[in-house]
Amino acid sequence: MDDNDDNNASPSSTHTRTPLLQPILYNPEFYAHLESCTDTLKNDFKSGAREMAAQALQFLGVSIEMATITARNMDELWVMAVGAGKQLCEARPSMNAATTSCILHSLESIQERWHDMVPKSMDELAQSASARIDEILKERKETDAQLGRSVTFMVKKLLSETDTPTTTRTQPHLQIHILTLSNSSTIRNALLSLLANIPTLHLQLTILESRPRLEGASLAAQLLDNQEVRPRLHVTLAPDCAVGSLMPHMDLVLLGADRIAPSGATSNKIGSLAAAATARLGNPNPVPVAVISDAEKIGTTEPEAWHRERESHPREEVTGAYEQYVQKGVEGCEVFGEWFESVPGWLIKWWVCEKGVWGTKEVKEWAEEVKGLEWRVFGRV
Incomplete structure (x- = not known):
């Protein structure tokens, strides 16, 4: 050869x-x-x-x-x-x-x-x-700014297709209701960029607290620490189990990603599947679901392979919140300890990355490019 x-x-x-x-x-x-x-x-x-x-x-x-x-x-x-x-x-x-x-x-x-x-x-x-x-x-580091512009483009398009601007006594402003969960730095930066890029936008943000580590509460605290955008950022914290009651009031669901399959299936924190399924199937008018992620999280394997790589965390991460007598009483119970789950691609409308707002076609093409690169570099190592 x-x-x-x-x-x-x-x-x-x-x-x-x-x-x-x-x-x-x-x-x-x-x-x-x-x-x-x-x-x-x-x-x-x-x-x-x-x-x-x-x-x-x-x-x-x-x-x-x-x-x-x-x-x-x-x-x-x-x-x-x-x-x-x-x-x-x-x-x-x-x-x-x-x-x-x-x-x-x-x-x-x-x-x-x-x-x-x-x-x-x-x-x-x-x-x-x-x-x-x-x-x-x-x-x-420039990826955050590029991704922020992609998210802004998506939200502007969504706003143009839905409600008209809401007017206050001081000035007209745009308003959108978004639901998210966990504590993704990518989503955090994207939301801050969104508010910076649309100065008249008021963001009604609902964050699921994300048991058992309560990362959602951490996300809320970090966002509200930004004094520049705080007057236009209105945060509601909610327990994960309230997602069904909250969804009819949402305009958009944002999910992070730990990895994305060629089919668009996305691995993220538990609670993501319930949020996406409720958004798509639990409302007369489906709420669009967007994954916010760097393109580099698009990989070459599907969820069937991911199941062989499951992580199981200590039971104390769940039971640690219980009172002592309850912890003792449930010692004989098996405790679910998997913190990642897969959201099927058909529940997701957009994959938003630094390169733009993608559909399943673009996700698959990028995965094929990564697969080719993997063979060229790692092929026989």
């Missing part, structure tokens, strides 16, 4: 190929660091998928630097970089779509940069990779 046809070609494959010395020298510092990074990601139950992807990318940069201790040429350094990237992607299967997409696109970009370099030392290659990773991390 010609090198240009090799789907897993190393960076040097477009130049005169340096023979790969076998086996690659054992590097205990590299593998110890990689194991520590993997454990950190595996046990991180506070960060969202986007934050976890950024952390994994930083870990990749350090791993490449440590690989230079034993890497004898560009090919060996690439093999170790790809191996590290794949292990980081597999650290937390239930939230790995964003990490995998981020690592894949970063490795591809590093590979392109290495292609353009004349033969350099291992240290210079690692410095080049580190510089590119720093650039990517800075570029990722």
Whole structure:
């Protein structure tokens, strides 16, 4: 097979190929660091998928630097970089779509940069990779603004198709009722951008408290801490079980995402399925459901595969809220401890990302692109 046809070609494959010395020298510092990074990601139950992807990318940069201790040429350094990237992607299967997409696109970009370099030392290659990773991390910060513009476009379109502006005694203003849940930094930033982009908008926001960790209450507190938008932000906190009673008063449901399947099925915090099903099926006039997410959370697997990667959390996360005598009385009960669930794509109207407002067609096309990239980079590692 010609090198240009090799789907897993190393960076040097477009130049005169340096023979790969076998086996690659054992590097205990590299593998110890990689194991520590993997454990950190595996046990991180506070960060969202986007934050976890950024952390994994930083870990990749350090791993490449440590690989230079034993890497004898560009090919060996690439093999170790790809191996590290794949292990980081597999650290937390239930939230790995964003990490995998981020690592894949970063490795591809590093590979392109290495292609353009004349033969350099291992240290210079690692410095080049580190510089590119720093650039990517800075570029990722612009995603919030781009996603905010996409959400603003969606809401403006929705408002133009529904009610006319509400008038107060001081000035006319737009009003929309939105329901959300959990504590997604992506949704939080999108809502703040929405209020900033539409100065006359008054947002009636209902947040389900999101048992058992009550992330919804945390989201409310963080939003209300923003004094600039607080006069136009009206928040109602509600128990999860009230979703059916609340839905007839809503104009829009916003869900976050930990990962999205090619079909559009979306994994998110428990309570998401009930909210989406109630919005679509529990009202004479269905309430549109939109997933707010970075495009990198679109992966290549469907929910059937996700079920093999279920996380089960300690029973105390649920029973800890009970009085002592109740905790003792339910010791013989099994306690449901899964905090993620899948929302079928047919319950969702829009997937809103930094690239625009997408339907199922665009989601599927992006997933196919990621699948191709996964084969080119990880194909035979």
